[in-house]
Amino acid sequence: MLRGSAGEQVLTSRPASGLCIGGVTPFTSIDFPGALAAVVFVQGCPWRCRYCHNPHLQARGGPAGSDWPTFAAWLCRRAGLIDAVVFSGGEPTLDPALPAAAAAVRALGFRVGLHTAGIYPQRLAALLPVLDWVGLDVKAALANDRAYDDLTGRPGSVRGPRAALDLLLTGAVDFECRTTAHPALLDDTALLALAGSLAEAGVSRYAVQLCRPTPGSMLPPVDRDYPAAATLQALDAMFAGFAFRRGD
Numbered sequence: 056m057l058r059g060s061a062g063e064q065v066l067t068s069r070p071a072s073g074l075c076i077g078g079v080t081p082f083t084s085i086d087f088p089g090a091l092a093a094v095v096f097v098q099g100c101p102w103r104c105r106y107c108h109n110p111h112l113q114a115r116g117g118p119a120g121s122d123w124p125t126f127a128a129w130l131c132r133r134a135g136l137i138d139a140v141v142f143s144g145g146e147p148t149l150d151p152a153l154p155a156a157a158a159a160v161r162a163l164g165f166r167v168g169l170h171t172a173g174i175y176p177q178r179l180a181a182l183l184p185v186l187d188w189v190g191l192d193v194k195a196a197l198a199n200d201r202a203y204d205d206l207t208g209r210p211g212s213v214r215g216p217r218a219a220l221d222l223l224l225t226g227a228v229d230f231e232c233r234t235t236a237h238p239a240l241l242d243d244t245a246l247l248a249l250a251g252s253l254a255e256a257g258v259s260r261y262a263v264q265l266c267r268p269t270p271g272s273m274l275p276p277v278d279r280d281y282p283a284a285a286t287l288q289a290l291d292a293m294f295a296g297f298a299f300r301r302g303d
């Protein structure tokens with residue numbers, strides 16, 4: 056049995072029309088490896104990560120950026136122009152309409168990607184049959200409960216991503232683990248230890264995404280020499296696929 060975050064419930068699915076969309080990126084080549092994709096940002100997240108790049112998506116009742124019928128009609132006109140749709144957030148598995156939305160995207164002939172922090176592993180398990188790729192956010196060492204809680208602002212938060220990774224490692228859906236890195240939260244030594252534990256667990260694709268503090272963030276800008284070149288080389292040697300995303 057999967058053990059997720061405290062309070063995880065298996066939700067009753069809702070129609071795709073109920074998906075709470077905070078925004079849409081119509082075209083990206085970097086959010087689903089090897090595919091041209093649109094990104095749907097689902098509104099709502101129960102965590103409060105110190106570096107969150109999308110704080111406007113945290114509140115479930117935030118301003119709507121689009122609605123499903125409008126998006127679905129637009130997507131029908133994208134056939135042949137894009138390959139995939141990625142559901143991101145926020146935490147998209149929070150939304151009970153996600154399974155129906157993902158299935159609808161599949162039925163239109165597009166591949167389906169998911170960005171998740173692994174907060175609700177049981178919901179991820181139920182979604183896997185309609186997913187083609189998952190980007191699992193690993194925020195800190197999965198053996199370090201305290202580091203996870205400090206970063207997410209939520210006690211017991213590591214249980215979800217731990218179970219989500221187990222699920223992905225034993226499943227058939229392509230996935231990547233990714234870490235948003237800032238030297239004040241994860242120095243080079245900690246980053247290498249985190250990556251090493253993932254490689255040891257059997258993860259073959261890993262990405263480091265540099266944290267870009269939002270205006271008003273308590274975190275300082277990141278120097279160009281983080282992570283060190285030697286750290287990047289070591290990370291590259293650990294995985295069959297490694298990517299460093301500076302974001303500029």
Ligand code: SF4
Pocket residue numbers: 100101102103104106107108109110112113144145146172
């Ligand atoms: S899990 Fe993602 S969306 Fe939620 S607070 Fe953390 S960084 Fe923001």
